[in-house]
Amino acid sequence: GQQVQQSPASLVLQEGENAELQCNFSTSLNSMQWFYQRPGGSLVSLFYNPSGTKHSGRLTSTTVIKERRSSLHISSSQTTDSGTYLCALEKGNYKYVFGAGTRLKVIA
Amino acid sequence: EAAVTQSPRSKVAVTGGKVTLSCHQTNNHDYMYWYRQDTGHGLRLIHYSYVADSTEKGDIPDGYKASRPSQENFSLILELASLSQTAVYFCASSTGGSDYTFGSGTRLLVI
Numbered sequence: 001g002q003q004v005q006q007s008p009a010s011l012v013l014q015e016g017e018n019a020e021l022q023c024n025f026s027t028s029l030n031s032m033q034w035f036y037q038r039p040g041g042s043l044v045s046l047f048y049n050p051s052g053t054k055h056s057g058r059l060t061s062t063t064v065i066k067e068r069r070s071s072l073h074i075s076s077s078q079t080t081d082s083g084t085y086l087c088a089l090e091k092g093n094y095k096y097v098f099g100a101g102t103r104l105k106v107i108a
Numbered sequence: 109e110a111a112v113t114q115s116p117r118s119k120v121a122v123t124g125g126k127v128t129l130s131c132h133q134t135n136n137h138d139y140m141y142w143y144r145q146d147t148g149h150g151l152r153l154i155h156y157s158y159v160a161d162s163t164e165k166g167d168i169p170d171g172y173k174a175s176r177p178s179q180e181n182f183s184l185i186l187e188l189a190s191l192s193q194t195a196v197y198f199c200a201s202s203t204g205g206s207d208y209t210f211g212s213g214t215r216l217l218v219i
Binding site: 048094095 | 139141148152156158164167198202203208210212213
């Protein structure tokens with residue numbers, strides 16, 4: 001089965017709305033990371049978050065190790081937030097197993 | 109500026125032909141990775157390397173070889189390209205933690 005499951009698969013927001021993206025892991029959590037994939041394809045790291053809560057601007061990531069889950073909260077969404085959000089589970093040697101992603105579209 | 113550069117950006121290959129995808133990083137990172145992404149899916153690890161002249165198999169290595177001749181360069185080789193290898197390929201470098209840097213990807217179409 002899939003080690004990393006993301007929900008929802010897709011999401012459409014009106015600009016200014018908030019979003020909560022979920023990531024669940026079927027195996028024990030060593031470390032994890034959230035990535036953003038631009039519509040053009042390239043990926044950037046948003047959060048390296050082994051545990052706890054981290055903030056960056058309008059983004060907040062919360063990882064709960066015991067529950068094997070992580071969430072990404074986007075507040076006051078903007079059209080430039082559109083793209084795909086991927087969570088990934090570290091499997092040692094900084095190798096990652098990725099979820100299928102959440103495709104976000106923010107409309108003005 | 110530190111970066112990961114992939115070449116070519118896109119390629120059309122014939123079934124049974126040989127394909128080489130190249131990756132160059134200026135981050136001074138020890139770890140390098142090759143992932144593939146199929147439409148609508150996340151990334152899957154093909155090969156990785158943590159030191160020059162050594163490569164390791166990832167989760168889906170069948171049909172692929174890798175070469176790491178220097179710290180900066182990491183290639184992915186498809187000796188006999190097949191239709192199922194049509195995908196977008198991403199190279200990445202890392203020393204661990206949040207400094208995971210991806211290239212822009214190579215779109216490979218095998219016909």
